[in-house]
Amino acid sequence: MKRAVLYLYFSLFLLLPGFVFGQQTRAAPAHTSVSATAPSAEQLWSDLMAGNQRFMTGHLKTGDIVGLRRDLAGGQHPNVMVLACSDSRVAPELLFDKSLGDLFVVRSAGNIADAIGIGSIEYAAEHLGSSLLVVLGHEKCGAVSAACSQEKMPTVNLQAIVDQISPAVTRAKGHVAADQLLQAAIEENVHQSAQDVIANSPVLKHLEEEGKLAVIEAVYKLDSGEVVRLSKPVSSSH
Numbered sequence: 001m002k003r004a005v006l007y008l009y010f011s012l013f014l015l016l017p018g019f020v021f022g023q024q025t026r027a028a029p030a031h032t033s034v035s036a037t038a039p040s041a042e043q044l045w046s047d048l049m050a051g052n053q054r055f056m057t058g059h060l061k062t063g064d065i066v067g068l069r070r071d072l073a074g075g076q077h078p079n080v081m082v083l084a085c086s087d088s089r090v091a092p093e094l095l096f097d098k099s100l101g102d103l104f105v106v107r108s109a110g111n112i113a114d115a116i117g118i119g120s121i122e123y124a125a126e127h128l129g130s131s132l133l134v135v136l137g138h139e140k141c142g143a144v145s146a147a148c149s150q151e152k153m154p155t156v157n158l159q160a161i162v163d164q165i166s167p168a169v170t171r172a173k174g175h176v177a178a179d180q181l182l183q184a185a186i187e188e189n190v191h192q193s194a195q196d197v198i199a200n201s202p203v204l205k206h207l208e209e210e211g212k213l214a215v216i217e218a219v220y221k222l223d224s225g226e227v228v229r230l231s232k233p234v235s236s237s238h
């Protein structure tokens with residue numbers, strides 16, 4: 001029954017005149033109730049925080065994963081994009097208690113955004129209708145720690161990661177003591193990645209200016225499992 005309703009909804013949706021990917025009329029996620037109004041960034045964030053609370057307390061929701069998989073086979077409409085570190089302890093779907101079809105995830109060591117990562121975000125924002133990007137750093141990040149060490153990396157590829165994080169480390173050094181450098185650099189690196197995504201993508205910048213894309217910055221705590229939202233830095237250009 002649920003699948004039949006969804007197929008009907010998607011059929012009607014695709015027949016709407018003036019249909020444009022990424023506009024407010026996009027389809028709701030297949031596993032939630034169908035709504036004509038797209039949720040706001042703050043509503044999406046509140047939902048992520050509710051999932052994070054469930055994760056922290058170990059009360060994860062259960063669902064019909066087989067049915068969900070089948071529902072989603074015809075298409076995806078994730079509302080939320082996440083740019084996160086590749087660290088095995090920082091799996092976005094788990095720590096936000098989300099499932100298939102919920103999150104469009106880009107991961108790299110140090111949650112940095114290169115051209116391929118930004119292109120992936122452009123795809124989700126433009127063609128899947130995703131309207132919120134969460135840039136997620138985490139405590140004890142090895143990539144940021146390597147950048148803080150200022151040691152030369154053994155390969156050009158590892159060096160490329162560290163080089164992209166280094167400006168954040170330099171900024172952090174300007175306002176914290178040495179024993180707080182790593183945590184400050186982790187937060188500065190989140191700010192930097194969020195800024196890089198917008199600064200290097202006219203498409204995303206335009207969507208943000210039109211109010212169709214919001215960026216939220218956050219850090220994940222390894223011990224407690226909590227995701228903490230960061231305030232935007234004063235120097236932020238967006």
Ligand SMILES: [Zn+2]
Binds near residue numbers: 085140141143144
């Ligand atoms: Zn990391």
